[in-house]
Amino acid sequence: MKIDLSNRTAVVSGSTKGIGYAIARGLAGAGAAVVISGRKPDEVEAAMAKMTGEVGGADVRGVVADLGTADGCAKLVDAEPAPDILVNNVGFFGPSDVLETTDDEWRTILDVNFMSGVRLSRALVPGMVDRGWGRVIFLSSESAHNIPGEMVNYGVTKTAYLALSRGLAKRVAGSGVTINAILPGPTLSDALRDQLAEDPANAGKSPEQAGVDFVRANRPTSIIHRAAAVEEVANMAVYVASPQASATTGAALRVDGGVIEDII
Structure with a gap:
């Protein structure tokens, strides 16, 4: 199978490091023009330079924006208003006792891990529908199934992404736009x-x-x-973003190493 994403543009949120960077690099390697985003100018510049060195002929652009805010999401949309592929990856995790997590802490993780995907999808999916082709990928987690007792707030955001991705797929049914969630494990x-x-x-x-x-x-x-290695998660994302994955939508796709016990 040869995945060719030439003449496609991909926006990957939170892509200066880790899984987000690996996905952006994989998409660039398949020929897509890639938009890297992050909160810190130096990290965005470093990621762009790194990718240019790793992927010969890569078309890489960068946007500095805090996607945990409505203004930051609007800034990214203004800079890249018509991508063909949107990967909602930005997020964070850390221990937080659910009985002590404050309202402000809940709002912060919901804004970054969940509302960023809501805002970017709301702004960018209509254009994909109008053009008759698009791919939207939400980075959920096996923690959406196995809610961690020490990170309940994180698990909640990842479960919410499953509901959002499935519902959004139904909303754009028959449009040529596919919406899926990927569930990495550790x-x-x-x-x-x-x-x-x-x-x-x-x-x-x-x-x-x-x-x-x-x-x-x-x-x-x-x-x-x-x-797993970040590249193993990225491989799934590149496939889901491809023309070959045109019949895959509304799905929760695991790259969890078999952690989740369910067989379907």
């Missing part, structure tokens, strides 16, 4: 690498070995017995 993103490195128990371990130990301790139902 993945060696920059965020997880940093979290593992902060644990004294991982001193002297490679990130990969620390990831194996994390999965064994915290996701014992994993079938691959390790954390």
Whole structure:
């Protein structure tokens, strides 16, 4: 299978690092013009330079915007008003006792992890429908099924993405636009690498070995017995964004290493 995204433009939110960057790089490698976004100008510039070096002939643009705000989402839309592919990836996670999480903390994670996808989709999907072709991908998580007791707020945002993606797919039914969610399991993103490195128990371990130990301790139902690489998640996103995935829509697609016990 040869995936050709030439003459397509992809916007990937939160794409200076980790899974977002890997998805943007994969789309660029398939020929798409890619828009990298992030909150910090230096990180956006560094990601653009890195991708230009890694993908020969890549067409890469950057937008600096805080997508946890309505104004930031509007800034990205103003800069790139007509993409063919939208990947709603931006998000964050961290321990938060649900009995102590404040209203402001709830609003922050909902704005970043959920409302960014609502706002960008609301602004950009109508154009895709008018043009008769488009791909929208929401980065959910296995935590949408297995709500982490230590990160209930994060799990809630990822479950909400499943509902949003399925409902939005129904809203644009028959238009040529597909809407899907991807559910990664534990993945060696920059965020997880940093979290593992902060644990004294991982001193002297490679990130990969620390990831194996994390999965064994915290996701014992994993079938691959390790954390995924960001590229493994990106591979699914590139396929879902392709013309070959035209019959895949309204789906929750797992790249979770078998963590989720359900068979369907």
